[in-house]
Amino acid sequence: MFRLAIPVLIEQLLVMLVGLIDLLLTSRYLQDHGYIAAIGVMAYVLWMIPCAFGIVAIGSTALTARFVGAGDNNMAVRTTNQSLLLGIFLAVLVTLVTFWFGDAFLKLLGMPPDAAEPARRYLRYVIPVIPAMMVQQVGIACLRGAGDTMSGFITMAIVNTINAVVGITLVIGWGPFPSLGWDGLALGTVSGYITGAVIVMILLLRGRAGIQLRKQYFKIDLDLCWRILRIGIPGGADQLFLVACHVWFLSVISSLGTLALAAHSLGIRIESLAYLPGSAFHVAAATMTGQYLGAGDYRRARKSALTATLTGGTLMIGTGFLFYFGAEWLTSIFLVDAEQEVATVTIRLLQMVSISMPSLALMIILNGALRGAGDTRWPLLFTFLGLVCIRIPLAYWLAKEQVEIPVLAISFDGWGLGIIGAWYAMIVDVVVRSLMITARFWHGGWQNIRV
Numbered sequence: 085m086f087r088l089a090i091p092v093l094i095e096q097l098l099v100m101l102v103g104l105i106d107l108l109l110t111s112r113y114l115q116d117h118g119y120i121a122a123i124g125v126m127a128y129v130l131w132m133i134p135c136a137f138g139i140v141a142i143g144s145t146a147l148t149a150r151f152v153g154a155g156d157n158n159m160a161v162r163t164t165n166q167s168l169l170l171g172i173f174l175a176v177l178v179t180l181v182t183f184w185f186g187d188a189f190l191k192l193l194g195m196p197p198d199a200a201e202p203a204r205r206y207l208r209y210v211i212p213v214i215p216a217m218m219v220q221q222v223g224i225a226c227l228r229g230a231g232d233t234m235s236g237f238i239t240m241a242i243v244n245t246i247n248a249v250v251g252i253t254l255v256i257g258w259g260p261f262p263s264l265g266w267d268g269l270a271l272g273t274v275s276g277y278i279t280g281a282v283i284v285m286i287l288l289l290r291g292r293a294g295i296q297l298r299k300q301y302f303k304i305d306l307d308l309c310w311r312i313l314r315i316g317i318p319g320g321a322d323q324l325f326l327v328a329c330h331v332w333f334l335s336v337i338s339s340l341g342t343l344a345l346a347a348h349s350l351g352i353r354i355e356s357l358a359y360l361p362g363s364a365f366h367v368a369a370a371t372m373t374g375q376y377l378g379a380g381d382y383r384r385a386r387k388s389a390l391t392a393t394l395t396g397g398t399l400m401i402g403t404g405f406l407f408y409f410g411a412e413w414l415t416s417i418f419l420v421d422a423e424q425e426v427a428t429v430t431i432r433l434l435q436m437v438s439i440s441m442p443s444l445a446l447m448i449i450l451n452g453a454l455r456g457a458g459d460t461r462w463p464l465l466f467t468f469l470g471l472v473c474i475r476i477p478l479a480y481w482l483a484k485e486q487v488e489i490p491v492l493a494i495s496f497d498g499w500g501l502g503i504i505g506a507w508y509a510m511i512v513d514v515v516v517r518s519l520m521i522t523a524r525f526w527h528g529g530w531q532n533i534r535v
Contacts, residue, residue, distance in 0.1 A: 085368050085392055091237030092228075093364035098244035100356045102276070103127060104418075105248050106269050107353045109255045111418045117342045117426070118198030119266060124349020125195060125203050125338075128331055130210070130273070135323040136178045137218045140170045141225035142323075143316025146374050146458045148229025148295070153378025157294045164226040164288065165301035166308045168219070175218035182211050193335045196342045202266050209270035216281035223284035228371055232293035239283045247276030319460035322467050329471035336479045337506055344503040347429035351507075354414050354430070355437055358403040362448035365396030369449050370456030377457055382531050389453035389525065397445035404441030407434045433507050440511045443518035450525045459530035466520040475513035479506045 251272025
């Protein structure tokens with residue numbers, strides 16, 4: 085478990101550090117609420133675009149893990165090749181959709197003008213490298229399914245180092261390089277994605293963990309593609325739906341003004357510390373569960389998922405203590421004295437969210453176990469219930485003074501708690517979804533899923 089989780093933990097730490105460096109550069113050198121809000125919105129966009137490729141990546145990990153566990157290396161190789169083919173078609177589609185509708189999407193969020201313009205500029209840099217995002221995500225997903233988490237770790241270490249170095253250099257203007265400010269952050273992101281795609285392609289062409297891109301398999305196999313998509317579509321839809329609802333939630337916060345959006349952006353970036361162990365043990369649970377089920381060892385599949393949850397959950401609870409007792413220190417790292425108003429709100433948000441760490445651990449890590457088993461439909465249902473039926477309506481009610489339902493021409497009084505109310509809604513959603521995920525795991529139906 086630790087062999088699988090630790091490389092992913094360090095990899096996620098590097099990803100988080102790049103996001104925090106971007107935030108630090110924005111708050112320290114650009115020093116404007118609008119830029120802080122925009123970098124937070126772009127974090128959602130850079131989360132949403134790769135999630136589209138989860139339709140392929142989730143199915144690839146589950147199938148590759150099953151085939152490796154069953155000792156069928158040939159089918160694991162074929163799965164990798166078919167995954168990249170499916171990814172190419174999906175990357176073209178996502179690139180075109182983002183190019184045509186990206187600006188409309190930012191307008192739909194209702195962002196304040198001082199945040200909308202820089203977000204639009206950043207997105208224009210990102211669109212051309214969307215295919216590189218696909219190669220990086222799908223390729224690493226196949227390697228993880230084969231039990232190779234070190235390749236993803238090394239790749240992301242290089243990617244994030246380049247991202248950070250290029251971003252810092254071009255924002256500040258080190259040496260002979262010009263100071264490009266906000267555009268420098270975008271160019272750092274672009275440089276990282278291109279580097280990652282090149283590294284992953286080299287690894288797959290040369291072969292790693294017994295899987296390799298091979299010319300004879302690089303043609304459409306409809307049956308195998310359907311097997312990948314049968315698992316991946318519900319899992320990818322779960323991710324896309326999750327992001328879509330998070331963006332909807334973000335639009336509620338955007339409507340509260342630039343200060344609320346800036347505090348939310350900073351709070352979410354710092355809260356990403358808690359996702360480090362969650363993401364790492366999510367991957368470990370998914371890989372081990374899939375491989376043990378492929379080998380027909382149901383007892384160890386269950387035990388591996390529980391062990392990952394206990395270990396990762398303990399680390400996440402420790403992070404919760406850091407949020408509660410160290411919120412002021414964490415916030416002061418990113419903000420200068422001129423941003424004290426943002427800091428005050430962010431400290432309150434971090435102390436609030438600290439109480440949800442046990443629930444967040446159950447939700448993230450057990451969800452990984454279910455996905456590794458190919459059980460992706462129930463998590464999709466839970467995501468729908470938690471976000472659409474709990475978080476979004478509760479956020480409107482708790483955050484706003486007046487809630488309007490245009491379709492029904494109904495309006496009623498809200499609690500008017502602002503960003504604090506929105507985060508209360510988020511916490512309630514996490515707690516309820518964690519209970520549903522835990523109940524599904526304990527039921528045991530995931531052990532009988534056919535892939």
